[in-house]
Amino acid sequence: MQLKDKNIILGITGGIAAYKSAVLCRLLKKEGANVKVVMTPNATQFITPVTMATLSQNTVLIDFFKHDNGDWNSHVELGLWADLMIIAPATASSIGKMANGIADNLLITTYLSCKAPILLAPAMDLDMYKHPSTQKNLEILESYGNILIEPAEGFLASGLEGKGRMEEPEIITQKLIHFLSSKKKLQNKKFLVTAGPTYEKIDPVRFIGNFSTGKMGFAIAETLAENGAKVTLISGPVNLEVSHPNIERIRVTSAEEMYKTTIQEFPKTDGAIMAAAVADYKPLIEADKKIKRTKSDLSLQLQANPDIAATVGRLKTKKQITIGFALETNNELENAHKKLKKKNLDFIVLNSLKEKGAGFGHDTNKIIIIDKNNKIENFELKTKKKVSLDIVNKIIENII
DSSP: OTTTTOEEEEEEOSSTTHHHHHHHHHHHHHTTOEEEEEEOGGGGGTSOHHHHHHHHTSOOBOSSBOTTTOOBOOHHHHHHHOSEEEEEEEOHHHHHHHHHTOOOSHHHHHHHHOOSOEEEEEOOOHHHHHSHHHHHHHHHHHHTTOEEOOOEEEEOTTSOEEEEEOOOHHHHHHHHHHHHHHTTTTTTOEEEEEESBOOEEEETTEEEOOOOOSHHHHHHHHHHHHTTOEEEEEEOSOSOOOOOTTEEEEEOOSHHHHHHHHHHHGGGSSEEEEOOBOOSEEESSOOSSOOOOOSSOOOOOEEEOOOHHHHHHHHOOTTOEEEEEEEESSSHHHHHHHHHHHTTOSEEEEEETTSTTOSTTOSEEOOEEEETTOOEEEOOOEEHHHHHHHHHHHHHHHHO
């Protein structure tokens, strides 16, 4: 019973593949899971709530409230109860609603409230699956941290053949077992992650900064936490939030603040992932009043900021691991190798601004990982969530 005492929400949306959800529910129960089923109203046209209630041994939830007495079905309590949520089948309509926060039924509100990992098993006709809107919505959901169980190829309800069949319940069950068992690989480990840009003040209203959004660092923090680690996320000014209870966020603005906080927190950790785009320089003098335009030219004298990665490299013990990032525009591999050695890193993640879809401002990234033994691994363009999985798997390889 590999899922013994695990609390699983099984979400069922309105597609012909809903009949497979009965088998999936039975398999989850056989493995020892506690299962609560949430159905969309359309799903009840394909499989009855009585069937799912019998198999799950729990009342099936469909509406926001019970029509006979007005009792409210709390999507918030459901989201807190679950160790994992699986939506199978996930139709194109529900995928679109989840991606855009259209909370018009209990299943979508439960999805939006759920604190646990969420897996999606899409099921639809092949043209619907391939449509750019569906693919974009799936990319959005993956960027939020949802995990996609790719549909299988085969005979479809439309009579066509192609990709769109919901994966078989037996395979989904094994994926859930593998997912939940892998979550403990970093149990009792603590990591520090830096993310986002730093802002270096010129005067009270202006600063030197860069285009970093923090998405890569936040994705790494989330993936570490999902694997059981406690994470201290030191974040520059970004418009992102974290929801995982294993993440403690410390907000900073300048490189000096990030440096001081990192040096204070690093000795308490098993390692640091330095994904922040830290400004190398700051103004030598910060004006206490707004600098007025009095002439056509203005010279700004800069001084070097402290080097966070180099300092961490000097401080680290044999039991700690350090990972750096290199964003390059030319001589990428050569510059990354130099940074790896100079800053005493265990491995470095290289981004090139020459690669379409990589670097600042994108939901995707394309990386090369170079380790201290000069092993080079190239990865294809992926969502930043999937890139974070590659990076965290490399960390796990190095410490387990």
